[in-house]
Amino acid sequence: MSYAATVYLGIGSNVDRERHVLAALNALAERYELIGVSSVYESESVGFDGSPFYNMVVGIRTEESIATLSRFLKALEVENGRRPGMPKFSPRTLDLDILTYDDRVGVIDGVELPRGEILTNAFVLRPLAEIAPAVLHPEKKVAYQQLWAEYTGDQKLWPIPFRWQGRAISPRP
Template identity: 45%
Template sequence: MARIYISLGTNIDPVEHMQSGLIDLHEQFGQLTLSRMFESEAVGFNGTNFLNMVAAADTEMSIADVVATFKRIEKQNGRIRGEKKFSPRSLDIDLLLYDNEVCQFPIELPRGEILYNAFVLWPLAEVAPSLQHPKNTKTYQSLWEEYDKTSQNIWPVEFDFPAILTR
């Protein structure tokens, strides 16, 4: 059984897509451990603010099967493949960590943006504060404490999580 950490983000009908994505993840992986919900300014382009969070789950699926599941959930929530990297998103689901796996294929793990995007690192530090990054061996809590918090605007927000989820 592998422990996976999942980043979710949306800025198109964000409440609807985030709730739907969380329900879909729950249906696929069972119980989820959830960070708080965060709002952040768009990074890399001028756009409306994003909702972001991190969830953790356990799975027997392979990395490739997890990623395929995420792509299917994104598509069900209106995600169009081939969009520009920095553009609005109906739902973006990324695998951040798969146990302590370090690889480049089928995807890069640990995901590089953990170390440079506040909207990934802060919620990850909430759900896995004492877990160590597999490459630099610092805990996510210490990485967040060291992070330059003036580099990106992010703040916790109230959010009505779907009733089937236990926080």
């Protein structure tokens, strides 16, 4: 019998944002069991002067290894116009990040788990706290809802109206 991991993924785009976020949602829903979809948040660019981003977090269940999942996400980014080797702080057609993979900790198959941005970026922590409020951060052992309540950063973000598969997914009631 195989084991399905619970994984949280970050989705971001600041180039043709709606099209690329929808493409990511559709591809993920086709391949994985979605267990949570956050609101879509608009936020200012962090680390560079660029167009605002759309960001969200989705939860999936998968039997794929971290390496296989990572390869799929990188291929999906490229399929959506992302050019490998671009500077870290630059415009993105699509940015897909593995935030957590169950309670795994460390660098596994080249993926940092849990992803450090969870604790430093509002555009990651707020949507994660929205869909997984009681889930504990694998290292801190504190619920995401509590981590968000204690967040002191000054990043600005706001939920925006967003529709997927014919229904409003954002903002959440």
